[in-house]
Amino acid sequence: MSNQQALDIERERSGSTINQQQVKELFHGGAESLSKREWIASLVAKEPVFSKTGQEFLSRAERFHRGLAKGKRFAELRNQYGLDQEESMLFLKLFVDDFVPACLHIDMFLPVLRNQSSKEQWARWGSEAESMRMLGCYAQTELGHGSNLSGLETTATLDKAADEWVINSPTASAAKYWIGALGKTCTHAAVVAQLIIDGKSYGAHPFLVPIRSLDDHTLLPGIRALDIGPKVGAGQMDNGWAMFDQVRIPRTNMLMGYSQVDQDGTYHKPLNDRLRYGTMTYVRVHIVEFASLALSRAITIAVRYSVVRRQGSTRMYQGGEPQVLDYQTQQHRLLPLLAQAYAFSITGHWMGRHYHTLMDMLQNGDDSLLADVHAYSSALKSYTTKVVADGSEDARKSMGGHGYSMFNGISEPLGTYQATNTFEGENVLLTQQAASYLLKIYRAIKAGKQVLPAQEYTVGYLYRLLASPAALAEDRPKDILSPNGLVAMFEHRAARLLRAVGDAHLDGAGWETQLIAFAQLARAHVQVLVVRNFFGELAHHRLDGSTAQAMLDLAKLHALHLVLYTDLGEFVEDGFLATAQLDKMRAEYLRLLQSIRGNAVALVDAFGWPDWYLNSALGASDGRAYDRLVEAIQSEPLNTTEVDSRGVIRGYDEFIRPLIRGECGEFSMRMQEARHAKAKM
Ligand SMILES: Cc1cc2nc3c(=O)[nH]c(=O)nc-3n(C[C@H](O)[C@H](O)[C@H](O)COP(=O)(O)OP(=O)(O)OC[C@H]3O[C@@H](n4cnc5c(N)ncnc54)[C@H](O)[C@@H]3O)c2cc1C
Numbered sequence: 001m002s003n004q005q006a007l008d009i010e011r012e013r014s015g016s017t018i019n020q021q022q023v024k025e026l027f028h029g030g031a032e033s034l035s036k037r038e039w040i041a042s043l044v045a046k047e048p049v050f051s052k053t054g055q056e057f058l059s060r061a062e063r064f065h066r067g068l069a070k071g072k073r074f075a076e077l078r079n080q081y082g083l084d085q086e087e088s089m090l091f092l093k094l095f096v097d098d099f100v101p102a103c104l105h106i107d108m109f110l111p112v113l114r115n116q117s118s119k120e121q122w123a124r125w126g127s128e129a130e131s132m133r134m135l136g137c138y139a140q141t142e143l144g145h146g147s148n149l150s151g152l153e154t155t156a157t158l159d160k161a162a163d164e165w166v167i168n169s170p171t172a173s174a175a176k177y178w179i180g181a182l183g184k185t186c187t188h189a190a191v192v193a194q195l196i197i198d199g200k201s202y203g204a205h206p207f208l209v210p211i212r213s214l215d216d217h218t219l220l221p222g223i224r225a226l227d228i229g230p231k232v233g234a235g236q237m238d239n240g241w242a243m244f245d246q247v248r249i250p251r252t253n254m255l256m257g258y259s260q261v262d263q264d265g266t267y268h269k270p271l272n273d274r275l276r277y278g279t280m281t282y283v284r285v286h287i288v289e290f291a292s293l294a295l296s297r298a299i300t301i302a303v304r305y306s307v308v309r310r311q312g313s314t315r316m317y318q319g320g321e322p323q324v325l326d327y328q329t330q331q332h333r334l335l336p337l338l339a340q341a342y343a344f345s346i347t348g349h350w351m352g353r354h355y356h357t358l359m360d361m362l363q364n365g366d367d368s369l370l371a372d373v374h375a376y377s378s379a380l381k382s383y384t385t386k387v388v389a390d391g392s393e394d395a396r397k398s399m400g401g402h403g404y405s406m407f408n409g410i411s412e413p414l415g416t417y418q419a420t421n422t423f424e425g426e427n428v429l430l431t432q433q434a435a436s437y438l439l440k441i442y443r444a445i446k447a448g449k450q451v452l453p454a455q456e457y458t459v460g461y462l463y464r465l466l467a468s469p470a471a472l473a474e475d476r477p478k479d480i481l482s483p484n485g486l487v488a489m490f491e492h493r494a495a496r497l498l499r500a501v502g503d504a505h506l507d508g509a510g511w512e513t514q515l516i517a518f519a520q521l522a523r524a525h526v527q528v529l530v531v532r533n534f535f536g537e538l539a540h541h542r543l544d545g546s547t548a549q550a551m552l553d554l555a556k557l558h559a560l561h562l563v564l565y566t567d568l569g570e571f572v573e574d575g576f577l578a579t580a581q582l583d584k585m586r587a588e589y590l591r592l593l594q595s596i597r598g599n600a601v602a603l604v605d606a607f608g609w610p611d612w613y614l615n616s617a618l619g620a621s622d623g624r625a626y627d628r629l630v631e632a633i634q635s636e637p638l639n640t641t642e643v644d645s646r647g648v649i650r651g652y653d654e655f656i657r658p659l660i661r662g663e664c665g666e667f668s669m670r671m672q673e674a675r676h677a678k679a680k681m
Helices: 002-014 020-027 031-045 061-082 085-096 101-116 117-132 274-308 328-363 370-397 400-404 411-421 427-446 453-466 469-473 483-506 515-540 545-567 568-572 579-597 602-606 625-633 653-659 667-681
Strands: 136-139 155-159 164-168 176-179 187-199 200-210 221-225 240-244 247-250
Touching: 002 274, 002 453, 020 031, 020 545, 020 602, 031 085, 031 602, 061 085, 061 101, 061 411, 085 274, 101 117, 101 136, 101 200, 101 274, 101 453, 136 176, 136 427, 164 200, 164 328, 176 187, 187 427, 200 247, 274 328, 274 370, 274 400, 274 411, 274 602, 274 625, 274 667, 328 370, 328 453, 328 515, 328 602, 328 653, 370 411, 370 453, 370 515, 400 453, 427 483, 427 515, 453 483, 469 483, 483 515, 483 568, 515 545, 545 568, 545 579, 579 602, 602 653
Parallel strands: 136 187, 155 187
Antiparallel strands: 155 164, 164 247, 176 240, 187 200, 221 240
16 A cells, blocks of 8 residues: 555656755756755754654653753754854754744843843853853743733832842732743743832833852742643643742843943943844744744645545545545645645745845944844744644645644644744734834825835835825736736735725724724735735746746736635725626636646755654655555554553452443443433422
């Protein structure tokens, strides 16, 4: 049977018409970026501590300890090779493939410390932090508040005489909660607390607070900390709860890169904190860049499984039972996700470039792109991580019963990935930030202003379409199936939504009455970008003829799927699309499904994920799903350590034998009927 599966997947490969290396480079952002990723992958692959084999069977405590071991080995390799921030992130967040405590240090603590310390502070702490002799975490969220920074209750009160801050958790809801690496691992925390001088609050600020002794790792006086227990994923991470009871730290432990406080209590506002916001945006940019990678792994597994799984009637399909990917519904389930993985990777690379343009401009004192990058990174983070989490789960379900096995290779990482919908800005809340920016743009358009050159690519179309009432009404693309026609469709819908929300806003509609419209607006605007970027990248990327055609088909499928099957109402609401056009689009969509079907395996192979990384019995490159599934179950403890030499399960004597020997009483229908009759009386 597995021989058939191996033949099936190889037949798919031999029928492919794409140049896989070209597509791989496109997906990974160019040859250089690809080779860097392959190098990091090779470092991880050869270390036994990073092996995923058998991880499904580990207890929470075992997972956590494995996470510690991974962190230590990572630190050794980071020092050995001098891995930079980006390489470290690839190593930990992509290939190690779970949130381990060291991840928090690299991903959150170091950037905060680097960015928010003064030069003198960085000179004092930098080398300890960089070499991980100080292990950090970022402690902002509390039991009672997360999104609303002004609601944080932890206080940092200046004691001028002692030249110290007193860190305190005044109520139970002020406890820090969810903080990665705080539960058991970290030695220091960047604690966000309300800064108070002489009874006056200056708002939330970060402070470097030692948490555990550097000698024996015990909690320092006045600090209580606990791990917060089992979560949906991220079992290797010790997310923590902590309370501070009048904990004293030197005044100079306030991170003073932006605001400063003198010994006499004088508070200095930041002269220029634009760079701070630019740097903070980076974490979201990074999440957007990584979103496609998460989706691509799930879709690799589901597509491969769907060509080796044969099921159904032989009547309508030649050559025996059909491969399930031959069903139109299976293609409709999976191929748009495949297209989305490519679309998000292209937009992720664009987001990275957009961000670096911003940082260059900020260095030259020009912050005209700051709001744009902030808004688009927020909206894209919100949009892509939701699509990826939901889409990965859909991919899992598309594999039927076997998809429910933890050997699927999707559910384990997905449990952890779900958190990206919540941290670094809760996804729904982030849409308000994007809407706020778009409303500013709308007001500028209404005031007759011109688009700034740096914003032309993102919001130029809004200026064009909303400059006059007639512009939107007259906007009718000629060929709705061409790349330009499809992009125009998305631009029209997004501009129309902005006009509706913007007019209501100018008429005085309350912010809280428009939250649903804001979410729609943000989604519509990022879809413009994602659709446009996909076509745009293909137009200037050199690909072989048939490869270019296959990618163009994917880009069209991506756009048509959004129009026809996810957001149709918003496209037809103002009569922009007529029924005849929809019929034409549906026919094209079906044609594209068929055309992409032939290259589906080659297109997922081009993501380039090695089998050790996928860790999936169902989606390995050799297609031997059944063999691998049956191999995997051999290690289940119920089949090994929980049975005696005869194969009898532990617990038989206490719980099974008494049952089958009739020691648990006699069941009587008459007794049941009598009880039901009594209940009715
Ligand atoms: C795995 C994981 C790791 C984490 N690690 C850390 C860490 O290391 N450090 C740290 O400081 N924090 C961490 N967090 C916390 C995380 O940053 C917060 O949970 C996140 O910011 C969301 O805030 P919240 O929990 O207060 O959600 P809430 O704000 O309470 O959200 C609940 C609901 O209310 C809605 N809502 C809230 N406010 C509004 C509003 N104004 N308008 C409309 N709707 C609203 C939201 O959309 C959401 O649906 C982590 C969380 C997770 C899950």
